[in-house]
Amino acid sequence: MNVAFSKPLLEAHDVSKSYGPVWVLSGVSMTVHPGEVHALIGENGAGKSTLIRILSGLIGSDGGTLKMRGEHVALSSPHDALLRGIGTVHQEFNQCPQLSVTENLFLGRPLPKTRFGLVDWGRAENEANGILDTLGVTIDVRRPISDLSTATCKLVEIARVLVHNSDILILDEPTAALDMEESDRLFDVIDRLRQRGVGVVYVSHRLQEVEQIADRVSVLRDGEMVATRRREDTTIDEMVALMVGRPVSTVYPTRTAPMGEEVGLEVRDLTVPGHFAGVSFSVREGEVFGIAGLDGSGRSGVAQAIGGGLRATSGSVWRAERQVGPANGVLEGMKAGIAYVPPDRQGLGLHLSMAISHNIAMPQLRSLRHGPFLDRGGETALAEKGVASLQIRCESVRQPCASLSGGNQQKVLLAKWISTEPEVLVLDEPTRGVDVGAKAEIHKIIRDLAANGLVTVLASSELPELLGMCDRILVMRAGEPAGIFDAATSTAETIGRAAAVHTSDGGDAS
Amino acid sequence: MNTSPSAASPVIARRPRLRFRLSRENTLVAVLIVFSILVGAVRPTFLTWTNVSLILAASAVLGVAALGEFLVIVTGAIDISIGAIVGISAVTLSYCLQAGVPTVVSVLLGLAAAVIAGAINGVLAGWVKIPSIVVTLATASIFLWVMQAFTGGHISSAARKSLPWLSERGAVGVPLSVLVFVGLAVLVSFLMYRTRFGRDMYAVGDNEAAARVAGVVVVRVRILTFVVAALLAGVAGVIAASQLAYVTATTGTGLVFLTIGAVVLGGTNLFGGSGRVRGVVTGVLLLYAIYNAMVLLRVAAAWQDAVAGLLILVAVIIDTLGRRPK
Numbered sequence: 001m002n003v004a005f006s007k008p009l010l011e012a013h014d015v016s017k018s019y020g021p022v023w024v025l026s027g028v029s030m031t032v033h034p035g036e037v038h039a040l041i042g043e044n045g046a047g048k049s050t051l052i053r054i055l056s057g058l059i060g061s062d063g064g065t066l067k068m069r070g071e072h073v074a075l076s077s078p079h080d081a082l083l084r085g086i087g088t089v090h091q092e093f094n095q096c097p098q099l100s101v102t103e104n105l106f107l108g109r110p111l112p113k114t115r116f117g118l119v120d121w122g123r124a125e126n127e128a129n130g131i132l133d134t135l136g137v138t139i140d141v142r143r144p145i146s147d148l149s150t151a152t153c154k155l156v157e158i159a160r161v162l163v164h165n166s167d168i169l170i171l172d173e174p175t176a177a178l179d180m181e182e183s184d185r186l187f188d189v190i191d192r193l194r195q196r197g198v199g200v201v202y203v204s205h206r207l208q209e210v211e212q213i214a215d216r217v218s219v220l221r222d223g224e225m226v227a228t229r230r231r232e233d234t235t236i237d238e239m240v241a242l243m244v245g246r247p248v249s250t251v252y253p254t255r256t257a258p259m260g261e262e263v264g265l266e267v268r269d270l271t272v273p274g275h276f277a278g279v280s281f282s283v284r285e286g287e288v289f290g291i292a293g294l295d296g297s298g299r300s301g302v303a304q305a306i307g308g309g310l311r312a313t314s315g316s317v318w319r320a321e322r323q324v325g326p327a328n329g330v331l332e333g334m335k336a337g338i339a340y341v342p343p344d345r346q347g348l349g350l351h352l353s354m355a356i357s358h359n360i361a362m363p364q365l366r367s368l369r370h371g372p373f374l375d376r377g378g379e380t381a382l383a384e385k386g387v388a389s390l391q392i393r394c395e396s397v398r399q400p401c402a403s404l405s406g407g408n409q410q411k412v413l414l415a416k417w418i419s420t421e422p423e424v425l426v427l428d429e430p431t432r433g434v435d436v437g438a439k440a441e442i443h444k445i446i447r448d449l450a451a452n453g454l455v456t457v458l459a460s461s462e463l464p465e466l467l468g469m470c471d472r473i474l475v476m477r478a479g480e481p482a483g484i485f486d487a488a489t490s491t492a493e494t495i496g497r498a499a500a501v502h503t504s505d506g507g508d509a510s
Numbered sequence: 511m512n513t514s515p516s517a518a519s520p521v522i523a524r525r526p527r528l529r530f531r532l533s534r535e536n537t538l539v540a541v542l543i544v545f546s547i548l549v550g551a552v553r554p555t556f557l558t559w560t561n562v563s564l565i566l567a568a569s570a571v572l573g574v575a576a577l578g579e580f581l582v583i584v585t586g587a588i589d590i591s592i593g594a595i596v597g598i599s600a601v602t603l604s605y606c607l608q609a610g611v612p613t614v615v616s617v618l619l620g621l622a623a624a625v626i627a628g629a630i631n632g633v634l635a636g637w638v639k640i641p642s643i644v645v646t647l648a649t650a651s652i653f654l655w656v657m658q659a660f661t662g663g664h665i666s667s668a669a670r671k672s673l674p675w676l677s678e679r680g681a682v683g684v685p686l687s688v689l690v691f692v693g694l695a696v697l698v699s700f701l702m703y704r705t706r707f708g709r710d711m712y713a714v715g716d717n718e719a720a721a722r723v724a725g726v727v728v729v730r731v732r733i734l735t736f737v738v739a740a741l742l743a744g745v746a747g748v749i750a751a752s753q754l755a756y757v758t759a760t761t762g763t764g765l766v767f768l769t770i771g772a773v774v775l776g777g778t779n780l781f782g783g784s785g786r787v788r789g790v791v792t793g794v795l796l797l798y799a800i801y802n803a804m805v806l807l808r809v810a811a812a813w814q815d816a817v818a819g820l821l822i823l824v825a826v827i828i829d830t831l832g833r834r835p836k
Contacts, residue, residue, distance in 0.1 A: 309723060331725045340723070348723045351716040353783050362713060362724040365706040373704045416724070 006033045007070065009199040010055070010086070010168050015064035017050050024050045028064070028225045030218055032168060032199040037190060039202045039210040042220035043243055043463070048203050051220065052172055055201065056088035057081030068168075079108070087161030088170040093153060097146040102128040104145055105160050131159050135189045151182030155189060162193075169193060170201040175209060176296060187213050205294050207236045207500050219243055236501060237493070244463050244492035252468030253444050257451035259471065260285030262320070264455035265338075265424050267306065270315035270326065275301035276479045279315070283424075283455050288446065290466040290487065291459040293476030293499050300343065302476065303428045303459040307340020308333030309348075319424065334363060339422035341413060343429035349413045350401050357383035357397035360416045386415030390445060407438025414445060424455040431465060443469060463492045475499050534777030534829075535789040542796045549803040556806055563684050569798040570687040571596070571750045572768050573791065577698045578742030579769040580790045584702070585735050586715040586782025587635060587642035591627070591650035592743050592769055594657075596762025599624040599747025601657050604666035604757045613672050620751075621744040627653055628740020629733065636732025650766070657759035665758045669751030676752035687749045694742065699787040701738075711735055715782025771822040772797050777829070797821075 008031040017025040025047045032038050042048050053059045055066070057075030066073050068084060075081045078088065095104050102121070105128045112123040128141040137155050145153060154174055161169060171190075175183040190200055190213060204210055210217055211231065218228040219242040227242050264285040271277040276298030283289040293299035304310040306317060308327030317325030317336075324336035333340060342348035350359050360383040361368055368375045368382070383397040390411045394404060401409055414430065427446070431439040446469060450456050460466050466473050467487050475482045475498040482498045550557035575592055582589040603620035607613065631649055635642040676686050702708035710731045713721040722728050743762075751757050776793030778785025797818060804814045 330723055331727075334725055342720075342723055347717075348719050351713055351720055351783070353716050354712060358709065358712075362709075362721075362726070365709060366725075369706065373700070374706055374709065376704070 006035070008032060008067075009034050009069060011065075011067040011070075012051075012055065013065045013067070015051070015054060015061045015066075017047075017054065017059070017061050017063075023223055025054075025061070025223045028220070028223070030225065030228070032201055034167070034197040034199055035194050036215045037194055037200045037202050037213050039204060039214035039217045040220065041204065041207065041210060041217060041239060041243060043461075046220040046243070047223040048220055049172070050223075052088065052170055052201070052203060055081075055168075056086060056170055082161070082164050082166070085165065085167040086170065087164060087166030087168065089154070089157050089161055089172065089174060091173040091176055093157065095145050095153060095157060098144055100144055101132075101139055101141040101148070101156055104156060105131060105141075105163060107160065109163065131163055132156075134192075135159055135162070136192060137189070149182070151178045151185060154178065154186065158189065162198075166198065168199045168201065170203070172203045173205065174202075175204065175206065183209065205500060207239050210239070211236060237497075240493050240496045240500070244496050252465075253440075253447040255451075256447065257286065259287050260453055264319065264453075265306075265457070266318040267302075268316045268318065270302070270305055270312050270317065272301055272305050272310045272312050275305070275310060276476060279474070279476075279481050281474055281481075281484060283457060285453045285455055286450050287472070288450050288456045288458055288470045290470030290473035291457065291476060292461075292463065292466050292473050292495050293482075295461065297476040297499065298479045299459050299461070299476045300428050302474075303426050303457060304340060304342075306333070306424070306457060307338050307426045309340055309342070334420060334422075337423035338426060339363075339417040339420050339424070340426045341417045341428060341430060343432055345401075345406070345409045345413055345433075350409060350416075352402040352409075353400055355398045356387065356392070356394055356401055356404070356412055359401055359412055360386045360397075360419060363416060363420050382419055383415075386412075386419045390415050390418075391441065405438075407434040407441070410434050410438065410442065411445075414442065418445075418449065422454070424457070425449060426457045426459075428459045429461065430458070431460075431462070463495050466495070467492060535786050535792060538776065538789060538792045538796060542792060542799060545796070545803070546799060549799075549806070553803070553806045556803060559683075561802065561806075563688075565795070565798050565802050566688045566691075567685045567753075568802070569794050570685070570691040571746045571753065572765060572772065572798070573691040573746075573794040574694055574749060575743050575746035575762070575765055576769040576772040576790050576794050577694055577787070578739035578746070580773045580776075580778060580785060580787070581698070581702075581711060581735050581742075582642070582739045583770075583773050583778050583780060584715045584782060584785050585711045585732060586718070587732065587735070588646065588770070588780075589631065589736065589739055590643060590646040590766055591631060591653055592646075592739065593762035593765040594650040594653035595624050595627045595740050595743040596747040596750060596765055597657055597759050598627055598653055599744035600669070600751040600754075600757045600761045601661055601666075601759055603748055603751050604669045605661065607668040607672045608666055616672075617748055620748055621741060624740045624744025624747060625737055628737040628743075631740065632733035632736030635736060636729050654759055654763065661759055663758075665756040667756050669748075669757055670753070670755060673748070673752035676749060687752065690745065690749065694745065695787055695791050698742075702787060707731070707734065712783055715779075716784070768797060768818070771818065774829070775822055775825045779829075780826075 010032040012030045015028045054061045057078045057080050102125050112120045114120045125141050214231050216230050219226050262285045263282045266282040268280050270279045279302050291299050305312045308330045312326035316323050327333035357380050361379040368378045392408050392411045431442050470487045473485045473487055579592050599620040602623040603616050606616035606619050634640050634645040710726050713726055714728055714731050772793040773790055776789030
C-alpha cells in the first residue's frame with residue numbers, strides 16, 4: 001500500500017501528557033493510514049504505553065488533537081473509541097477464561113436472540129466462526145478460553161476487537177508471550193487485516209519483528225517522537241540508535257574508591273524454570289554489577305533468585321568460597337547477608353499505610369526486642385538513622401509511607417534493606433518512577449555503598465543507568481544470558497542490540 | 511516535597527507535633543458522648559450508674575469476642591465462625607461442670623476446645639489457603655452441629671451456678687466480666703502495638719506480598735491469628751455461660767454480625783492492615799448503648815436489629831467513601 005496517496009485514518013497531532021511535573025509525552029504526532037502497519041518502538045518509559053492509552057480512549061491528553069478521517073474526535077472512554085473504530089488489544093489479557101470462545105467474542109455486545117427472547121446459541125456460534133474465519137483461524141468456539149494456547153487467546157482477543165468493524169487496530173506487544181511459530185501465525189493475520197485496509201499500530205520491543213511486518217516505524221524517546229521512518233529507509237542499527245540515542249549523561253556519580261580484589265559473590269549456573277536458565281557470573285567487592293534485558297527476559301528474575309525471592313532449582317550461589325545458596329526464601333537470603341530490594345514500592349516493596357519506622361524496621365523485628373516486646377526506641381533510632389543517612393524528607397518517622405513522594409518512598413525502601421547491613425545488595429529497578437533529583441540521590445547512595453566494599457547487583461531496564469553506574473553488565477535475552485559486557489567499553493547500542501536482537505538461529509523461548 | 515539533593519534542612523522535625531486528629535476512633539468517642547447526653551436528656555435513667563453498669567456487663571461477651579474478630583480482620587481475613595466458637599467454649603464448660611469436673615479445669619477445657627476450633631480455621635485459611643470467609647462459614651456450621659449432636663440438644667444451667675462470681679459485682683462495683691473485658695483490651699493493645707506478632711499481623715493485612723519479602727512467615731502469622739482470636743472467643747463463651755440462665759449449642763450464633771459490626775464501626779479496615787483496639791472497644795459500647803437506649807425509648811424489638819444494621823452500614827459507607835482516592 002502506498003502510504004503517500006491515501007488519506008490518513010488517524011492523526012494524532014502535538015499530543016502531550018503530564019503526570020504532575022513530569023511530561024511523559026510532549027508534542028507527539030503520528031498518523032496511521034489505511035492498510036498500513038505502523039510500528040511504535042521505544043525504551044521502557046519512553047511514553048509508548050501512555051500514547052496507546054490516549055489513542056484507545058483510556059486516558060485523556062493534556063494537549064493536542066486527534067482526528068479520524070480528517071475530523072476532530074474526543075474519545076471519552078475505551079468503549080467510545082471502539083465504537084468509533086479504534087480497537088485495542090492490550091498486552092495483558094482481558095478475557096474471561098472460564099467462558100467459551102463464543103461467549104468471550106460477545107462480551108459487551110448483545111447476543112443473538114430467538115423468537116422467545118432466549119439466546120440463540122446456534123446463531124451466536126455461527127457468527128463467532130464467521131469472525132474467526134476472516135482471520136483465517138479455526139478454533140472450536142465452544143471450548144473455554146482456558147483450554148486454548150496463549151497464541152490462540154491472543155487471536156481471539158484480536159477477533160473480539162474486530163467484531164466492532166474497527167478500522168484501526170492497536171496491538172500492544174502482541175508477541176510478548178508467543179513463540180516464533182505462533183508469532184508468524186499472528187503476522188499472517190495482521191497481513192490479512194492490512195489487505196482489508198485496516199490501519200495497525202504495532203507496539204513492540206522486538207526489532208526483528210518490526211523489520212518483518214511494519215510499513216513505517218515511529219520511535220519515541222523520553223516522551224518525544226524522535227523519528228518516523230519508512231521501513232525500507234531504516235535498519236535495526238538505526239532503530240536502536242534512535243531509541244537509546246542520548247549520550248549517557250554525565251550526572252552519574254563517578255567511582256570514588258577502587259574495586260576490591262576479592263570476589264564477593266559468585267553465581268554458578270543458576271536456573272529458575274520458567275524464568276531463566278544457566279546464569280553464571282561473579283562480582284568483586286565494591287563492584288556494581290548490572291543486569292540488563294527487556295521485560296520478561298529474566299532480568300528481574302535473576303535478581304530475585306539471588307535474594308531468595310524465587311526458588312532456583314539448580315545452580316549455586318557462593319560468597320567468599322562458601323556456598324550460601326540458592327536461598328529458599330528471603331529469610332535464608334538475609335541470613336546469607338544478601339538483601340534483595342524489590343522494584344515496586346506498592347507491590348513487594350513497602351507497606352504504604354504503615355509508618356516509615358515500621359517499614360524500615362520490618363526485616364529486623366527479630367532482633368529489635370526487649371523480651372516479648374518490640375524495642376520501639378531501637379526501632380525509631382534505626383529508622384531515624386536511615387532517614388538521616390539517606391536524606392529522606394519527612395516530618396517524622398511515624399508518618400505513613402503513603403504520605404511521601406515517590407522518590408522518598410523509594411529511599412525508604414532502600415533504607416529498609418541497607419539498614420540490615422547486608423554484604424550483598426541486590427537492587428531491582430531502584431529508580432523506577434522517581435523524578436530526576438531523587439534518581440541522582442539514589443545513584444549517589446549506591447556509589448557510596450559500593451565504595452565501602454559492598455557487593456552490588458543492579459538490575460535495570462534503563463541502559464543509561466546501567467552504563468553510568470555499573471562496572472560490568474550481564475545482558476539477559478529470552479531467559480538466557482546473552483553475554484557480559486564491560487561497561488566502560490560498551491555503548492547503549494551494543495547492550496540494546498544484545499538484549500533485543502537474536503544473533504544465532506534460536507527460537508524465542510520466553 | 512523538596513527533592514534537590516543539596517537541601518540540607520533538618521530532615522526530621524525532632525518532635526512530632528502534638529495535635530488532636532479527627533481520627534475515626536476520636537469521632538466515634540464523640541458520637542458516643544453526644545448520643546448518651548441526648549438519650550439521657552429524654553430518659554434520665556439512661557445515665558444512671560445502674561444502667562451504665564448494665565450496658566458494660568452486657569457488652570463484655572460481645573467485647574471480648576470482637577477483640578478476637580478484630581485480630582482476624584486486621585490480617586485481612588474474616589472469621590464467621592466466631593459465634594460458633596463462643597458456643598463451643600460455653601457448651602464444653604457447662605458439659606464438664608455438669609459431669610462434675612472442677613470449675614478451673616472445666617474453664618480450661620472450654621478454652622482448649624475453642625483453641626482447637628481456631629487452629630482448624632487457621633490451618634485451612636492460612637496453610638491450605640482457602641479464602642477465610644469460605645472456611646469459617648463452613649466450620650461455623652460444622653462446629654454448631656457437632657455441638658448440637660454432642661449435647662443432644664440439651665440445655666444446661668450448670669455454669670451460671672458454678673461461676674456466679676464472674677457476673678456478680680466485684681470490688682469496683684462492676685461485674686468481674688467487665689474487668690476481664692477491660693483487661694483483655696489492654697492485653698490485646700500490647701499484643702498489637704508492642705509485639706512482633708502484632709506488627710506482623712498489620713503487615714500481612716496491609717500487603718501480604720511485601721511482608722513475605724521482608725521475611726515475615728505469613729502462614730504462621732495467619733494460623734496464630736485464628737488461634738488467638740478463638741481463644742478470645744473462648745473467654746467470651748465462658749463469660750456468656752456465667753451470665754445466661756441456660757447454655758445451648760446456639761448460644762453464640764447471634765454474635766457474628768455484631769462482632770464484625772463493632773469492629774468495622776470502630777474504624778478497622780475490612781481489607782486489613784489498619785485499626786485500633788480503642789476503636790473496637792468504643793464500637794462495642796456504642797452498639798450496646800444504642801440497644802439499651804432503644805429499650806428505654808420503647809422501640810419495638812423488631813426494629814432494634816434493623817437500626818443496628820443501618821448504623822453499621824452507614825459507618826461502612828462513610829469509611830468507603832473516605833478511602834476512595836480523589
